Amino acid sequence: MNSNMLLIPLLLFGPLACQADHSAAQSNIKHTSKLKAKITRTEFGIAHVRASNLRSLAFGSGYAQAQDHGCVLADSYLRVRGERAKYFGPDHYQAGDNRHVMSDYLYKIADIYGQAKLAFPTLSKDTQAAAEGFAAGFNLYLTEVQQGKARLEPTCQGESWVKPITAVDVLANIAAAGSGASLGQFATAILQAHPEQGNAWLPSASEPLKLTSPLAAVPDGDKLMTQGSNAWAIGADFSDDGKGILMANPHFPMTGQMRFWAYHANIPGELDVMGASLLGFPAVVNIGFNHNIAWSHTYSASTQSVIYRLTLDSATPLGYVLDGKSKRIAEKDIVVEVLSASGEMQSLHKPVYKAEGGMLIEIPGVLDWTEQHAYILKNTNLDNFAAIDHWLAINKAQTLQEFQQSFKDHNGLMFNNAIYTDKDGHAFYIDAANVPHLSSTALRYLNENIQAKQYFEKFRVPVLPGDDSAYYYQQSVPYAEKPKLARKDYVQNANDSYWLANASAPIAEASPLYGQHRVLQSRRTRYSLAQISHPIGDEQKFDADEVTAILLANTAQIKPIIDTVIAACEQSWQTKEVTVNGQIFALAPTCQALKKWDGRFEQSSLAAHLVREFVARVNDREDFEVSFNPQDPVNTPRNIRINEALFKELAIAGEIIRHAGFALDAPLGDIQFFEQHGKRFAWQGNMNVEGGLNVFATQNRLDQTTFAPIVTASVMTPYNDRPLWSGLSQRGYELHFGSSWMMVVDFDESGVKAKGLLTYSQSQHPNSLNANDQTQYYSEQNKLVALPFRKAEVAAKHVSTQIIKQ
Template identity: 35%
Template sequence: MQRHNRFLVAVLSVLSIIISLGLPGTALADPGGPGTEVKAAGYSAVIRRTAYGIPHVLAANLGSVTFGQGYAYAEDRFCDLMDMVIKVRGERAKYLGPGPDDIHVATDFGYRALGIRERAEAQNAALSAEERQLLDGYVAGFNAYLAATGAANIPGYCAGASWIQPISAVDVLTYQRSVALFASGDALVLPVALASPPGAAALAKGPATAAATAGGLERFSGTSSEGSNAWAIGADRSSTGKGMLVGNPHFPWQGELRFWESHLRVPGQLDVYGAGLGGLPGIQIGFTEKVAWSHTIAAGSRFTFYTVDLVPGDPTSYYVDGVPEQMTEKNVTIAVNTGGGATTQVSRTMYSTRYGNVLDLSAQSPALGWSAETALTYRDANIDNDRMLRQWFNIARAADTAGIRAALGSDQGIPWVNIIAADRNGNAFYADPSQTPALSPASLAEWAATGGFLNGSTSTNAWVPIPGARSPGLIPFAQQPQLTRRDYVFNANDSHWVPHASQFLVGYSPLQGPEGTPLTPRSRQNLRLINSTAKWTVAGLGTAILSGNTFTSDESTAATVAACRARGNTPVVVDGVSVNVTQGCNALAGWDKKFDLASKGAVLWRETVFSVIDQYPNALYEAGPLFGVPFNPADPGNTPRGAPANTQPLLEGLARAMIRMRTLGWAYDVRLDAVQYTVKKNEKIPVPGTTEELGIANVVEYTPVPGSSLEPVLDAGARLPNTGSDLTRKGYVINTGTSFLLTMGWTSSGAVDAKALLTFGESGNPNSPHFSDQTKLFSQKKLRECRFTEASILTDPALKVKTVSG
């Protein structure tokens, strides 16, 4: 009876909250229409935080619900967005000085040269009434937290910073545009800043700028740590006959690219739960009572490089079809802090071609610098993408996967990700709607033959306008890869061509992604996991994604043990050192072939595989050192696989791994939790999983460049030189990988059943209880309930309610 009474009181409380907020009298028009203006003079929202600090924002209109979201985000991660605002304004040098190797000077010039703030100003002036509400509410909420807290009391790494200040709608749009350029212009900011014609004064190039440039270019090479798994399970493979979803982005645990979880509810208009990159209004990965969706980074190209032939004696003029064309000049002036509160003005002239900004990639190859004969430039598919704000709100209001498909086709605002979605009706949907250049067949052939470079001195390589595209020169959504099934679809960052083990999507532009090429071991493992169960449950989805199994260990460990047992005490000679591999063989024989905390032998196998890859860089994708069955384009999810015919490379890898572990003082059968961990407020927390090279769904890794944030990066220790390994005397320190893990579906009666985990915690404040609470859950491989219904929210024993207004 007492429990019933508490529930009744809770329900009455929420009813009074809704009544006090006022139900909306009219529905808002679609984006682009006249819309409904916010009637109130200010904003009002109720923030209900449940266990682990998850904010459920309740408000009477869209402006107020994003006001509450902006306020709640500022409570948790104020520094991240404030830092990014200063960065994309091009004002880091103004507050922080030139930085190591003048890196703040370089990034300030780079962002200003891209011109994204000018584009944001134009976008801000043309917003629909609904977009205006969404954006202004978010900004007002963020600023309301600052006003209530005071700059001196802001928690986190920016505490007391001189650059803490209110932000504007243009600031948020500018940052959103930099996120849109994540796989293109944002990664090329330093090459843009460093570009100067021969003979002109150039910016300094040093280790700091080189490291930041390399970190950006990893996004194009496929070696970036960012990635994802996503599954949509349809009615035929669901135990309830309804749809199910796994969303498992692998993103940094530090810096501005951390996900943040929230729940937004406007009665009668919006009810969406999920997560998104911090500082962006709305939900980017999540679910409603009818549909759920996730994203994975798409494998295609979001831009094209062009080389242009320069006019002799005039390095800022270039030829197009034999006719000289003057580059566009942009004079940029920034302020640089010289200490003691003083600043000095520094000016540069930046250059662009008809395609876009000129680049200096001479650090990667001298041929990619700016010489007297040629210059390198590029055209960006996302530079004019002004649809992101509306895109995700329209997805959140879809009634099913067909509604998501319609929203994608209408807005065409998805910047660089695939979408994987499931609905209550049991449909599973995949698409790659990312912004992709449209080229002629001849240009595509040239692009492929040159490794991604086009001759910009001929107009025949210009992008091709196609009716229906968001902008001229892009591939319209109707011509992009997409598929709906009733069993499942998936993606794990390989291209569109294998969304299902037996149905391939082919015939698309190579800029959309490669076709007929081997999948990563992680994609192969995803397919193995998906097809390991005939009928899925939500609980089973979480267990599968967090399983410690890897593709390489299942395929090749037994062969390694058999080979070294057959060898007996005959040593393996590597790098002039004789190694008796018997003890290592015993460690692998006793291993459970998993990367769980208690696994003994996991570290040795990881080092063995990395040693093989160091000697044979393509070992994961072809028969030979690791696998025996070669790649078969008719069976990409299951090849290459099997034990190799020649096990000598594996034995040599094992020997090198043993030498390395002995050098660092680790036993061959050391438990994984003794070596692999993250650090939260000086506390070591063991972390399950491993790197994607091993072929695991639950990826955890270390990256020295988790973003462009000013937040201090965890020190992983110095790697051993010339080994291909990332094992250090500190072990495996983790700061990226499984980040927001969502598993959800609908019960047979149609009710939402969702569980999630934000591995690094909701708060960026080390003094918050929500800084590491979910990291400890992750250590135990436990997901928590997503409290979606009012009854679930209001009966949470940890519930804390706050009304905010402005």
């Protein structure tokens, strides 16, 4: 039992890895086939990779990704192996933060690398070929760097930690991406689990070397902000030509290892697909289209984790009881190598504990390791290596039936919903996340036990008895029981649960692990449903241009709130004053500023920042005359309640703006920006609280690279001295997260047509011509560009061609 709690930044735990021997893994992977790929770059640096087989296709994608993101990839492989402290020392941002040490321990405890190494020989030939080919392509580029034929980004050029990788590195990095969000919230709990009290859980340093600062000095981390996204699939009944239309709008980090990369994969006669993939994915396209179908993903509201409460056996050290029999918690010493300030290498040792395939965790005062009980965390994605096979099947699918079959054959989409359409006008939604399949016994306990219900509400992860095997899940939810919906009008998702994929056809309640059912929806979901359920084109049908216009309109669900407040201002409130904490505020300035807002979040929009800070203070559960009604979820709550309390919140919003140093009616483009490679770009777009589609945020806690940008501290909220939720600083809204790969796909008689844009550009290499080109295009044009897919289209936008061999 621990009497004090170490506070650790949650995102250190992006998904974790092990201490398996890297050289041994490399020697076990052999393939003698020759590799050859043709890499064509078109406008904006989009990579078109053509090869005769999957291994060579992955070879080309690994090489091309290394050209654009070599340092980020190298850093990711180092992180997943748990070797950062070995090269960078214990600290990351500042002396004493010990983030590298804790990151290494988290990855080694979760042991994803070790599990990937163990599983690799048992995986499909396609997965092995893709991972081996990608590693070979990445390594070829490193060889050319060593030969002086190429260069890496300045952040890692010439660094000793940039080294050749193996197929196991590739596989483990993908699995890490799948489990990080689920496990991040329990990073602290994983690290401090220990049967003894106090600081017994802390790593011990070997003599005579000592750490430069105590490990307990690690600072607190902010609450995890999960990935987000919007996606629409318009079916035949809602499209102007009876064919499908797809909107893809994933919200992901704008820096770091979770950036998307635009990519066209071609194996003649076998595969022809285009779109974008997260960095490190070999060969396959994550979000994209082929000649007959198009699909996207959003982050599921489900959980992939379960906590079990072990009943301990007092007669046996580290003993616990399962089904009436005594078993033993496994204990293992984990070693992390740390580069000391003097340049010497230091070994840190820490015992870690596992049972029933889960990691022991401890949350003091909530989930304590006592003499009677201990807790384990199990996660379905820690050993899920099906991602390559699953996305490959999706990439090859040509019909709805083939797309659906991919989910029957594989469970590799980790944390994603999938939204699909095709040339025949089908629209299909499925929550494809890898959710634990709980037994009826476990579900009944979760529904009836008061403490279990409280825990589930707190963590959104079930806490179940661990002394009876009836409560342990044995597999993920099978395809037949996953929430899904096929329609001919539309399906959509904006990160709320499966319930309202279509407002006129709510999905019946599924396992509670899939998220909440018949509850208040986010403003973004309500806006999405309001827009998609009322086509704006001729004969109330959509075309691709209209869908694109909605995506980029930068309008917001909260506009009726502001309209009502402005009307109240004009009636009498603009002449009044309100008192907040003894300070008197005249409402005239804020009322006058609100009147200048044009209802959008464009660069030219005046007072948009005031609107943002104000609506963030409006409570959807308390501040409306008409409360949420599950029978009318799109239109409730509604009718903002006009009273003095509301205008006090408006006054506070105005004070926040003044405290940050901006005029109440300043244009958004003077305040909201994205900064990259030393250049600042004015930026249009919403934040989630406003209920728009094109959403951005200031946080960067999902960027787990060692060179993640440091975010400027926000101003403090008046009267409670807490950092402002929006991240508004005296520099403005400094964006690090949001709309990334934006894409709209439709079909006509000639085939598929697609437009897209990667808002932060294709390359993180500052010397690349493609480091800021799409960023500048978005900032200045706010448009999507035609994607060159057919041979003639690629030729028309051709920039360069390179053939690589090995």
